[in-house]
Amino acid sequence: MNRALPTLVALLVGLAVWEAVARAIVSPALPPASQVSVFAVELLREGTLLDDLATSLGRVLVGYSLAAVVGVGLGGLVALGGAVGAGTLGAVQLLRPIPPIAWVPLAILWCGLGDKSAWFIVFVGAFFPIFTQVAWALAGTPAPYLELGRSLGASRWLVLTQIRFPAAAPGIFAGLRTGLGLAWTSVVAAELVGAQSGLGYRIQAHRLVLETDGVLVGMACIGALGFAMDLAARRVERAVLARVGAA
Numbered sequence: 109m110n111r112a113l114p115t116l117v118a119l120l121v122g123l124a125v126w127e128a129v130a131r132a133i134v135s136p137a138l139p140p141a142s143q144v145s146v147f148a149v150e151l152l153r154e155g156t157l158l159d160d161l162a163t164s165l166g167r168v169l170v171g172y173s174l175a176a177v178v179g180v181g182l183g184g185l186v187a188l189g190g191a192v193g194a195g196t197l198g199a200v201q202l203l204r205p206i207p208p209i210a211w212v213p214l215a216i217l218w219c220g221l222g223d224k225s226a227w228f229i230v231f232v233g234a235f236f237p238i239f240t241q242v243a244w245a246l247a248g249t250p251a252p253y254l255e256l257g258r259s260l261g262a263s264r265w266l267v268l269t270q271i272r273f274p275a276a277a278p279g280i281f282a283g284l285r286t287g288l289g290l291a292w293t294s295v296v297a298a299e300l301v302g303a304q305s306g307l308g309y310r311i312q313a314h315r316l317v318l319e320t321d322g323v324l325v326g327m328a329c330i331g332a333l334g335f336a337m338d339l340a341a342r343r344v345e346r347a348v349l350a351r352v353g354a355a
Contacts, residue, residue, distance in 0.1 A: 139321050147209045147321035156230075156310070161329055164295055164306040165348070167223060168337075171230025172291040176284055179235050183242025187272055188264055200239055208233035208294040216302045226298040226306070233294025234287035241283025245276035281345040288341055292334045 123141045130140040139147075151157035182200065186193040211232050215225040249272045257267040273280070299308025308324045314322030 117342045120349060136318070138318055139324070144321050144324045147319075148325045148328070151322070151325060157325070157329070160305065160307045160310045160326070163332065164299065164308065164330075165333060167226040167295050167298075167306065168230055168291045170223075171227040171295070172288060173232035174227070175231045175238055175287055175291070178231075179238030179283070179287065180242050180280065183239050183246060184268055184273070186243045187246035187268055197243065200236070203241070204236045208290075209297040212302050215298065221302055221304060223303075226295055228300035229302070230291045230294045233297075234291040238283045238287040238288055241286065242276070242280050245279025245283070246272045248279065249275045277349055277352050281341075281349070283325045284340050285338060285345070288337055289334060292330055296330060 127141045130138045130143075182196055188196045208229050212225075213227055215228045217285070219225040219228055246268070253271050253275055254267060257271045262270070288335065295306070296308035299306040300312050303309050307330055311323050311326035314320075314326065
């Protein structure tokens, strides 16, 4: 509640400033917030907005889930060390600087237009921050914890699952939340040029016919969905960390 009130106040102030500025400059490039709200209600009544919301959300959930599983798994592999871990880290670091939007042409060639190419782009966008953060967090496990495990004769796998992962849990969740934010960035990039549905596609469609209201509605929906999913992720994080701490 302490955080909700300042967030609500900041949102209301931002909307008020937006309304005032838009009415002062009177430009079709920046319609007032009230006008955008009316347009959003019209899209909701038509059903197109809900369809686009569901489509983009589904793509994010699929691509992000794959990225989380693979990112955490490969991060754990790197933490185990050895030649395989070192090779995996080198390969990922080589590909990591390539932005998700650069993969869009290949995604379309490999997967075609639609869900599969969007899943791939979301996966690429979310995977690298998750993997990097997981590998870093696991590598930063306090040395006394590791020494205790080795003194008890624990295997590398047991040390990884029972010592490294619980100790690195806060860092791992930070990576998962970062990846979730980039998943939304990536799905919009994918839908702008590689899909025929979703919020990104709808933003582009409204832009082409100079409907700035629709562009802003799409942007607001992306922000709201991303914010809601981040809140849910924070709740899961607190619950898991509480259990890990209690254990």
